[in-house]
Amino acid sequence: MTITVAVETPLQDDVRALVDALNAHLLPLSPVEFQFKMTVEEMAGNDTTVFIARDETGHAIGCGALKEHDAATGEIKRMFTLPSVRGKRVGSHLLEAVTKLAAEKGITHLVLETGVGPGFDAAWRLYERSGFTRCGAFLDYPDSEHSAFYEKRLALAPAQ
Incomplete structure (x- = not known):
């Protein structure tokens, strides 16, 4: 399977459908008040860059985004x-592009919040294989039994 990952606007019908599928996937996994979703309109903001993974036919098969909180934290x-494409490294390609x-x-500090429970095992493996480690709650997220928090420190690029 050929996968391409590129920065795209989330304000496309196929990307909206992908985000709808994400929301439907998450709904039964955690209480709604502990699902910290961004709408596609929020994802289209100036502080967020959205990556879309597409297969060889151009079908949107995955997404991920970088939200910048300040100069150091993303x-x-x-x-x-x-x-249908899980296990084919789509998530790895997306995470590599965001990183x-x-x-x-x-950005020197990447953070993420994800859920806990059986539906999140694959996400945890992806993040841990990519060098993320568990940490405490950050930003304005509540510290709860429904969230797992991860971080990764990035090296500063050498001065040119």
Whole structure:
């Protein structure tokens, strides 16, 4: 399977459908008050860069976003791959693209919040394989039994 990952606007019908699938996937996994979703309109804001993974036919099969909180801190948001392509490294490609952009922007601290429970095992493996480690609650997230928090420190790029 050929996968391409590129920065795209979330304000496209196929991306909206992908985000709808993400929201539907999350609904039974955690209480709604502990699902910290961004709408596609929020994802289209100036502080957020959205990456879309597409297959060889151009079909949107996954998404992920970098939300910049300040010059040093970026948050990974809306990571999702369609169930039909899970296990084919789509999530890894998306996470690599988000991390690369964060480093290029000079972000030194990447954070993410995800859920807990059986539906999140694959996400945990992805993040841990990519060098993220568990941490405490950050930003304005409540510390709860429904959230797992991760962080990754990025090296500063050498001065040119």
